[in-house]
Amino acid sequence: MSFRLSHAPLRLTAGAFILNSGLSKWSADEETAQGLHGFAAGTYPVVNKVQPPLFVKALAAGEIALGAALLTPVVSSRKVGLGLTAFSGGLLGLYAKTPGMRDGIRPTQQGTAIAKDVWLLGIGSSLLIDGQGDSIKVRKAQKKTAKAEKKAAKADKKAAKTSPFADGVVSKSQKKALKKTTKKAKKKAEKVLSKVG
Numbered sequence: 001m002s003f004r005l006s007h008a009p010l011r012l013t014a015g016a017f018i019l020n021s022g023l024s025k026w027s028a029d030e031e032t033a034q035g036l037h038g039f040a041a042g043t044y045p046v047v048n049k050v051q052p053p054l055f056v057k058a059l060a061a062g063e064i065a066l067g068a069a070l071l072t073p074v075v076s077s078r079k080v081g082l083g084l085t086a087f088s089g090g091l092l093g094l095y096a097k098t099p100g101m102r103d104g105i106r107p108t109q110q111g112t113a114i115a116k117d118v119w120l121l122g123i124g125s126s127l128l129i130d131g132q133g134d135s136i137k138v139r140k141a142q143k144k145t146a147k148a149e150k151k152a153a154k155a156d157k158k159a160a161k162t163s164p165f166a167d168g169v170v171s172k173s174q175k176k177a178l179k180k181t182t183k184k185a186k187k188k189a190e191k192v193l194s195k196v197g
Contacts, residue, residue: 007077007130010123011070014084018120019067025060032056043097062087081127088120144192152185 028036030052036059037052047055066083069075094114095101101111156178 004077004130007127008073010127011073011077011080014120014123015067015070017067018063018084018087019071022060022063022065022067025056025063028056028060039098040094043094077127077130081124081129084120084124085128086124088117088124091117092121141192141195145189148185148189148192152182155181155185 025032025036033052033056037047037050037055040055040059041047050058066080066087069080069083091114095107095111095117098111098114100108101114102108107115
């Protein structure tokens with residue numbers, strides 16, 4: 001899992017905002033459904049194939065799911081970052097392609113309501129990038145830990161084989177060497193894991 005405490009403010013603000021938006025749309029009346037459908041269909045013609053009430057329910061369900069995922073710490077930041085980036089990309093597509101929303105790149109008065117959603121793209125991208133980096137660090141740390149444990153087990157096995165006693169009694173020097181190797185491997189593993197945490 002690549003959730004960090006530093007992700008909490010980003011996930012909380014975006015998640016609460018999107019969840020609230022989805023819950024509001026879930027109980028939208030016919031007029032609101034027609035308006036949202038018409039607005040989206042103007043930019044994305046494929047929306048015309050879906051009836052307005054069904055479109056609004058699907059949009060609401062998507063927003064509720066994304067908002068809930070953002071607010072749930074067990075869902076990795078990488079996954080919610082990907083979802084939020086895609087969602088905000090769709091919103092910004094409306095801004096870019098709908099006539100009257102912008103003057104050059106700057107939003108018009110009408111376009112400000114959608115252009116401000118660029119912050120969702122920023123949050124999504126940050127979660128995606130930062131969450132991915134954590135996953136790589138964790139995998140590297142796990143590999144180093146496994147390697148150190150394997151090395152310690154190998155040293156233990158070697159010490160047992162080189163024992164001059166068949167009954168498994170180990171000399172003091174062998175015990176000392178084994179203890180030193182095991183301690184070194186554990187220290188290395190702890191150091192790697194502390195860097196990740």
